[in-house]
Amino acid sequence: MTSSIRLALFGPPGAGKGTQAQLLKEGLGLAHISTGDLFRSHLQQGTSLGTKAAEFMNQGLLVPDDLVIEMVMDKIVQVGRDSGFILDGFPRTREQAVALDKVLEEKAIPLVSALLVDVPQDELVKRLGGRFLCRSCQAPYNLEPEQFESPPPCSRCGGELFQREDDRPEAVQVRIGVYQDQTAPVLDFYRENGLLKEISGVGAIEEINARALKALQLDT
Ligand code: AMP
Numbered sequence: 213m214t215s216s217i218r219l220a221l222f223g224p225p226g227a228g229k230g231t232q233a234q235l236l237k238e239g240l241g242l243a244h245i246s247t248g249d250l251f252r253s254h255l256q257q258g259t260s261l262g263t264k265a266a267e268f269m270n271q272g273l274l275v276p277d278d279l280v281i282e283m284v285m286d287k288i289v290q291v292g293r294d295s296g297f298i299l300d301g302f303p304r305t306r307e308q309a310v311a312l313d314k315v316l317e318e319k320a321i322p323l324v325s326a327l328l329v330d331v332p333q334d335e336l337v338k339r340l341g342g343r344f345l346c347r348s349c350q351a352p353y354n355l356e357p358e359q360f361e362s363p364p365p366c367s368r369c370g371g372e373l374f375q376r377e378d379d380r381p382e383a384v385q386v387r388i389g390v391y392q393d394q395t396a397p398v399l400d401f402y403r404e405n406g407l408l409k410e411i412s413g414v415g416a417i418e419e420i421n422a423r424a425l426k427a428l429q430l431d432t
Contacts, residue, residue: 217242217296218321219428220303220312222399223329225387226340227413228420231352232329233300235421240430243291246300247284251275254283270377272386274394277307285315292321299323305394309401325428326402329413329420333388340384344373 217240223229230246237244251269254262261283265275274280284302291297303309316322331339344353344363348371355363355373363373378387402408409427413420425431 216324217430218292218316218323218325219297220299220323220326220402221301221329222326222395222402223413224331224333224336224391224395225384226336226343227329227331228417229300229329231417232413232420232424233298235417236298236424239421239425240296243295243297244300245284245288245291245297245302247280247302247304248300250283250287270383272378272383272390274304274390277305277311280304281308281311285311288312289315289319289321292316292319303398306397306401309398323407325409326399326407327424327428328399328408328410329424330410331413335414336388337384340379340387341381343379344375346371347374348372 219236219242221229221233221236230248233244233246236242248269251262251265255266255269256262261279264279268275280302288297288299299312303312313322339354342354342356344355345351346353346366346369349366349369351366351368353363353366353373360375365371366373377383399408411420411423411427415423422431
């Protein structure tokens with residue numbers, strides 16, 4: 213039964229959370245809810261929420277709790293009634309975690325695990341500095357500095373590769389600091405309630421996926 217698998221995925225920026233969330237989604241048939249993707253889609257559609265969120269996102273700062281909670285909570289509950297899910301990038305503050313916990317308890321669809329994909333800081337800076345995404349299919353690439361000026365096309369779909377505003381060096385340092393100050397306490401919240409599993413996010417993508425499934429006891 214996959215419908216009872218409800219996970220929250222954690223990791224510093226650049227740890228490969230999005231990639232692992234995608235693999236877990238495909239492998240386990242779960243819905244994938246990413247607050248970063250939701251904000252980016254609001255921005256693309258030109259909504260007022262998207263415009264407000266971008267002010268914070270472009271600087272590497274967190275979007276205020278009330279905006280995030282209002283945007284995502286109903287969606288999680290709706291999805292959670294019908295299927296299992298992976299939360300990617302939410303909750304990111306203790307206040308978000310407390311709000312999520314309360315609503316999921318009320319709806320009798322509590323999280324069953326929280327998974328931290330951890331990567332040392334020097335590796336994160338290296339990874340994020342070279343991270344480019346395809347504008348069409350969102351495939352991630354790691355480019356060398358000499359490719360930054362004129363990136364090659366996406367090898368999957370031929371789309372244009374671009375660097376996210378918040379992957380620029382100034383924003384990366386801020387995002388790592390924000391993670392340490394604001395999101396690390398959320399990990400303590402899930403450590404205290406016994407849900408947190410931790411794995412290393414260094415190595416090949418498939419290896420990390422295998423580690424994740426083992427830690428979550430879903431590797432049978
Ligand atoms: P991500 O794609 O998960 O790295 O998110 C990109 C940006 O969206 C973050 O740096 C924040 O500015 C914003 N964001 C995403 N999720 C949250 C959240 N749960 N709380 C506050 N801000 C968020």
